[in-house]
Amino acid sequence: MNINFEKPDLMTSALIEIDVQNDFCPGGALAVAEGGKVIAPLNEIARRFAAAGAPVIATQDWHPAGHCSFASTGKKTAEGEVLWPDHCVQGTAGADFHRDLDLAPVTLIVRKGFRPAIDSYSAFFENDRKTATGLAAYLNGLGVKTVYLGGLATDYCVFFSAMDAVKLGFTVYLLQDAVRGVNYPEGSVEKALDTMKSAGVVMA
Numbered sequence: 793m794n795i796n797f798e799k800p801d802l803m804t805s806a807l808i809e810i811d812v813q814n815d816f817c818p819g820g821a822l823a824v825a826e827g828g829k830v831i832a833p834l835n836e837i838a839r840r841f842a843a844a845g846a847p848v849i850a851t852q853d854w855h856p857a858g859h860c861s862f863a864s865t866g867k868k869t870a871e872g873e874v875l876w877p878d879h880c881v882q883g884t885a886g887a888d889f890h891r892d893l894d895l896a897p898v899t900l901i902v903r904k905g906f907r908p909a910i911d912s913y914s915a916f917f918e919n920d921r922k923t924a925t926g927l928a929a930y931l932n933g934l935g936v937k938t939v940y941l942g943g944l945a946t947d948y949c950v951f952f953s954a955m956d957a958v959k960l961g962f963t964v965y966l967l968q969d970a971v972r973g974v975n976y977p978e979g980s981v982e983k984a985l986d987t988m989k990s991a992g993v994v995m996a
């Protein structure tokens with residue numbers, strides 16, 4: 793990654809590492825192709841942020857067994873709603889961070905999707921679009937103006953986090969080498985990238 797993080801910029805920046813968990817990596821219940829490839833660039837950037845005293849946030853999809861987003865519940869899907877195989881069940885190995893993700897630079901871990909009846913893609917709000925995770929308050933409390941985003945998956949949790957970050961008034965950079973997507977339905981990664989760009993997310 794040859795992004796020039798300037799020192800003054802890092803004073804008001806944060807890195808957000810989205811859902812780098814076993815279930816989203818190869819071998820996991822909801823494996824993202826090449827999901828493990830986000831780890832090396834994220835670790836490198838996280839260490840640079842930590843060295844500058846900048847906050848690094850890691851998020852964890854953290855569902856109770858029988859969560860409403862699981863196809864195994866057998867429920868009927870609403871228009872446009874996607875159901876998933878059971879994944880990131882609280883306390884299971886699949887919900888753990890990938891062992892290669894360096895947690896030493898991480899200053900805050902945000903768990904989301906823990907309410908049985910609401911799914912949560914974004915690091916900021918659950919899918920009802922109004923239940924906050926607390927992350928915006930944390931970032932605002934630290935005077936953060938700019939967020940750098942990477943992790944899994946480009947077209948779901950990264951996408952919704954980036955869009956919410958823009959709406960909340962942050963300057964948002966997407967770390968292109970440090971994201972991978974589900975691409976379900978087909979074309980969803982491209983659509984997500986286009987939508988993010990149109991919203992003002994900067995491709996870094």
Ligand code: VGL
Binds near residue numbers: 811
């Ligand atoms: C995610 C699908 C379901 C993600 C989480 O982290 O992008 N995708 N739950």
Ligand code: ZN
Binds near residue numbers: 853855880
């Ligand atoms: Zn999930």
